[in-house]
Amino acid sequence: MSTHDSDDLEALFDSIVSAQQSALSADTGADSDLDACPTCENSDKVFNKIGQLTRTLHDSLRELGLDKNLESVASSIPDACDRLSYVAAMTQQAAERVLNATDAAGPLVEKIQGDAQQLSTDWQSLFDGNLKVDQFKQLVTRTHAYLTGVQKQTKAINTFLMDIVMAQDFQDLTGQVIKKTLDVTQDMERQLVSLLMESAPVVPHPNDDGLLNGPVVAPGGRNDIVTSQDQVDDLLASLGF
Amino acid sequence: MVDANMKFLVVDDFSTMRRIVRNLLKELGFTNIVEAEDGLDALSKLKVGDIQFVVSDWNMPNMTGIELLRAIRKDPTLKHLPVLMVTAEAKKENIIEAAQAGASGYIVKPFTAATMDEKLKKIFQNMTK
Numbered sequence: 001m002s003t004h005d006s007d008d009l010e011a012l013f014d015s016i017v018s019a020q021q022s023a024l025s026a027d028t029g030a031d032s033d034l035d036a037c038p039t040c041e042n043s044d045k046v047f048n049k050i051g052q053l054t055r056t057l058h059d060s061l062r063e064l065g066l067d068k069n070l071e072s073v074a075s076s077i078p079d080a081c082d083r084l085s086y087v088a089a090m091t092q093q094a095a096e097r098v099l100n101a102t103d104a105a106g107p108l109v110e111k112i113q114g115d116a117q118q119l120s121t122d123w124q125s126l127f128d129g130n131l132k133v134d135q136f137k138q139l140v141t142r143t144h145a146y147l148t149g150v151q152k153q154t155k156a157i158n159t160f161l162m163d164i165v166m167a168q169d170f171q172d173l174t175g176q177v178i179k180k181t182l183d184v185t186q187d188m189e190r191q192l193v194s195l196l197m198e199s200a201p202v203v204p205h206p207n208d209d210g211l212l213n214g215p216v217v218a219p220g221g222r223n224d225i226v227t228s229q230d231q232v233d234d235l236l237a238s239l240g241f
Numbered sequence: 242m243v244d245a246n247m248k249f250l251v252v253d254d255f256s257t258m259r260r261i262v263r264n265l266l267k268e269l270g271f272t273n274i275v276e277a278e279d280g281l282d283a284l285s286k287l288k289v290g291d292i293q294f295v296v297s298d299w300n301m302p303n304m305t306g307i308e309l310l311r312a313i314r315k316d317p318t319l320k321h322l323p324v325l326m327v328t329a330e331a332k333k334e335n336i337i338e339a340a341q342a343g344a345s346g347y348i349v350k351p352f353t354a355a356t357m358d359e360k361l362k363k364i365f366q367n368m369t370k
Binding site: 134160165166168169170171172173175176209212213214215217219224225226227228232235236239241 | 253255257258260261264265268287297300305307329331332333334335336337338340347348349350351352353354356
């Protein structure tokens with residue numbers, strides 16, 4: 001009985017061992033290696049592995065042509081910075097123009113209002129019968145002067161209003177520039193995503209936009225552009241237009 | 242003397258810019274103004290007729306200003322129209338391209354009221370010749 005029992009037990013033991021072995025063999029070799037050496041040697045192996053992975057990633061990036069794309073994205077960042085500085089400068093200039101115009105127009109409006117109030121009070125006393133002939137004559141002269149003055153002042157105010165309108169031209173220019181910068185940002189995002197996914201190579205976008213470049217944000221050192229209306233006129237004149 | 246009732250078409254994809262040009266024209270005595278937001282919109286408004294002067298931006302969606310200019314010059318009913326380009330495009334290439342395509346004038350943004358006035362007067366002079 002006891003031997004039969006022990007035979008059975010042995011068979012059970014064997015079956016458990018073989019099941020465990022097949023489970024182990026399904027694991028990676030590295031894991032069993034790690035199991036085999038549980039101490040500081042582990043970290044060396046991990047570092048080696050990371051090193052190999054980095055190398056592989058680097059090589060595959062090159063193969064996919066992504067390093068070139070990253071390079072072009074990196075080179076478009078200074079351009080984007082130029083564009084944003086241009087936006088900052090244009091908006092600041094516009095804000096200053098508007099504030100200057102309102103500062104200049106404000107006192108004129110106040111003067112028109114103040115004088116009108118004074119004249120209105122005086123005319124009221126005339127209607128109330130409280131004005132002598134001399135005072136009345138004076139009031140008429142002052143009223144006439146006021147009416148003449150208002151024409152001049154409103155003309156001046158109109159000039160300031162026009163200046164405020166003209167100061168808004170930044171919106172069109174900065175809008176175009178911001179759109180271009182957004183394109184760069186989106187491009188960058190797309191490329192970083194594809195880098196992360198190690199997917200198919202990204203089609204590089206052409207640098208030259210031909211005749212649709214928008215405002216020139218960094219005119220320094222370029223001779224293919226004009227920087228003033230005079231230059232436009234000179235160029236056209238030189239061509240016989 | 243130029244007719245103060247002359248009908249202008251202002252073409253720009255930015256409404257702010259259209260407002261500025263409209264204000265400038267008003268300041269110069271022209272109040273009869275219609276607007277279009279791109280070249281296609283402009284062409285359909287031109288086909289309706291009675292527009293006598295076109296002020297157009299270059300860089301616009303759907304149909305650019307230079308395409309609009311070429312379309313105007315190709316159309317026998319429109320080709321006589323003065324077209325003033327008002328654009329941020331400042332490459333010499335652009336200016337030459339516009340001149341060769343038959344632009345009546347070229348203003349680079351940002352511009353002043355005086356520039357606008359001067360170019361309009363010059364175009365009016367050539368029109369009466």
